[in-house]
Amino acid sequence: MKGKINETTQNNPFLPELARIISTHYLTKDVKFFQVRFSDMEKALSFRYEPGQFAMVSVLGAGEAPFCLSSSPSRPGLLEFCIQKKGTLTNALFRLRENDLVGVRGPYGNGFPMGDMEGKDVLIVMGGLGVAPLRSVLLYCLDNRDLFNRVILLHGARTPSDMIFRDEFMALKERVDLECFLTVDEDDTGTWKENIGVVTTLFPKLKKIDPSQAYGLVCGPPVMYKFVIKEFIQLNIPKNQILMTLERRMKCGVGKCGHCAIDYIYTCLDGPVFTYWDVIHMRELI
Amino acid sequence: MKIVKLKKENLFPFLEVISKDADLWAPVKKNSDRHVFKMIDDLTHINLDYTRTILPPRNIILPPEIRMFRATPLEYEPNFSHVAKRILFGVHPCDIHGLLIMDKFYSFMYDDPYYIESRKNTIILGHSCWPDENCLCKSTNTHIVEEGYDLFFTDLKKNYLVWIGSSRGDDLIRMKPDLFEEEIANEDIQSFIRRREEKDKAFQTEINFTAMPDLMELKYNDPLWDELGTACLACGSCSNVCPTCNCYNVEDKPVLGENCSDISRCWDACTLENYSGVAGGENFREKRSERLKLWYTHKLQAYISKYGKPACVGCGRCVVTCPVDINVLTVGKALDGNGIDSFWSRLSKEVTR
Incomplete structure (x- = not known):
């Protein structure tokens, strides 16, 4: 090959940074908590993101996948x-321990419009693993x-044992x-002192909300969206103030691999946070 | 833009000179009537009498599989071995438009260095063409090019008129300036005009692309998609041959016997079954009709909404490639209300009769 080129160095958005697992423990029987820090101190301190954004996490030999940031x-x-x-990847992640290295790159996606939500009521509804992105919003709101x-x-x-971050929320x-x-x-322990019933049974307990001044955020298993959105609409929260985050298959996080395409948008660039108004327009969203 | 003249017999001497320190790629004949872009070591193998190559030139810039990283537990080492200094000769206007769309795509919001480095090192020498019955480039307005090439050769039988499209193209001419003539005779201009008029008349197929975004929207739930979905083989051929398809998958393969792994990316296609599958077995687009709809939404609707033109350059590759005749032409006509004229529907009509 006559045209051989020796070296190319360029800003490479696909290049993961090494990050060290600081602590990890089980939250429920199949959900684990990972706290990581970039090995490079400078990078660890300069890494900026918004609640609702995600990062690509990789394990050598097992691949890479998008995960939303649960920290604030x-x-x-x-x-x-x-x-x-x-x-495959999450199985590999579960085998790792403290001090092991993973690859992390990001942050990607739009995140929640925290600025727009300032001065407003923030109503966060989460179920199951939907805790992951919304915990970031919650902590951000509490810290500010x-x-x-x-x-x-x-x-x-x-059930109580399925509740991710149960102790943390109990303390809150x-x-x-x-x-x-x-x-x-359902309460299989017999010691649960809080409400029993699906998440929508909590709505009647709320004190009156001024809908124009409120944002409704929802994330959870697919079945939850329909019912929670119905409640939001009943409260008269405007469609563009109802926010949700979605997941899709992603291989790049930067709008190149095409897998997260929905109609003419890419979940990784234009999402993963969408308003209910977006959802009505893009039929494939949920 | 500057235009110069080149006598036909001077073409090979010119290519000889400019390909001294770059790989020259050009169309060569494969089998009886099909062409491919190939690396040239003997100029006489070049065959410019072609309509379309099997694969678009993007496969030279980003080959079907490239290694992105060799990774050890402590380091990700980027790999750019697919990048080389290349001259791509004989590229038709539709394919140049295809590359222009790729350029825009791969630098949108984030730069993709694997494409951009390779593209930067590729010199594009365009060449005029003649449409066959499957060429749609006049409908997509990609039958002429004004940018995206370094030199563009228009064949006027005895001579070429050569458009110089970039400063890099001008440098190529200056490597052997005595082969070119600055003066273009009136006779040449007349024959250029004649050629252009005749070519314009030679198109046999037409689709109204400007109507497509609205038609896609209006026919989103039309049963025609189910009908097409039943016929589609989900083979992904349409994506492989399309000049504007860009989807890829990433694989992380451990290197046997060594504590490292190769992270590579390879072409993917949204019509393939597991394209939208996620961990845990969930698949966001299980039905073939849903995946086909995504393909056509991207080509006929999404890109138009974003950039004002279709992501179809009218090269006709899907038309000649799809084994069951699902292509921009048949889908476009079906959306336009002319019924589905695919192999499958013709066959089922035969059977029911």
Whole structure:
């Protein structure tokens, strides 16, 4: 080959940075919590992101996949993920321990419009693994509590032992500046003192909300969206103030591999946070 | 833009000179009537009498599989071995438009260095063409090019008129300036005009692309998609031959016997079954009709909404490639209300009769 070129160096958006697992533990029987920090101190401290954004996490030999950041940018330095055991990569992740290395690149996606939500009521509804992206929003709101009006959390799980971050949320119930409601579909322990029923049974407990001044956020298993959105609409929250985050298969995170395409948008560039108005227009979204 | 003249017998001497320190790629004949772009070591193998190559030139810039990284537990080492100094000779206007669309795509919001490095090192020498019954480039307005090439050769039988499209193209001419003539005779201009008029008349197929975004929207739930979905083989051939398809998959393959792994990317196609599958077995587009719809949404609707023109350059490759006649032509006509004229529907009509 006459045209051989020796070296090309260019900004490479596909290049992962090494990150060290600082701590990891089980949240439920198949969901694990990972706290990681970039090996490079400079990078660890300069990494900026928005709640709702995601990162590509890789394990050598097992591949790479998108995971939303569960930590809040208001607590820089450490990145947190909560990850369910599902496929090849997550199985490999579950085998790793503290001090092991993973590849991380990002942050990607649009994130929640935290600026627009300032001064408004923030109503967060989460179920199951939907905790992962919305915990970031919740912590951000609590860390910047004076920026927001009411902060309301509705959290549902199948059983008490399935409730991700149960202890953390139980402790939050003590806060007077947060309206925190927890529920389980069924109580198999007999010791659950909170509400029993699906997450929508928590809506009647809410004090009156001024819908034009409120944002409704939802993330959870597919079946949840339909019912929660119905409640939001009943509360008269405008469609473009109802926000949700979606997942798709992704191989790049930067709008090149095509896998997350929906109609004419890419979930990785234009999402993963969408308004209900977007969803009505793009039939394939949910 | 500057235009110069080149006598036909001077073409090979010119190619000889400019390909001294770059790989020359050009169309060669494969089998009886098909052509491919190939690396040339003997100029006489070049065959310019072709309509379309089997694969578009993007497969030279980003080959079907490239290694992105060799990764060890402590380091990801980027790999750019697919990048080389190349001269691509004999590229038709539709394919140049295809590359222009790829350029835009691969630099949108994030730069993709694997494409951009390779593209930057590729010199494009375009060549005029003549349409056959499957060429749609007049409908897509890609039958002429004004940018995207370094030199463009228009064949006027005895001579070429050569458009110089970039400073890099001008440098090529200056490597052997005595082969070119600055003066273009009136006779040449007349024959150029004649050629252009005749070519314009030679198109046999037409689709109204400007109507497509609205038609896609209006016919989103039309049963025609199910009918096409039943016929589609989900083989992905349409994506492989399309000059504007860009989807890829990433694989992380451990290297046996060594503590490292190769991370490579390879072409993917949205019509393939597991394209939208995620961990845990969920598949967002299980039905073939849904995947076909995505393909056509991208080509006929999405790109038009974003950039004001279709992501189809009218090369006709899907028309000649799809084994069951599902292509821009038949789908476009079906959307336009002319019924589905694919192999499958013709066959089922035969059977029911």
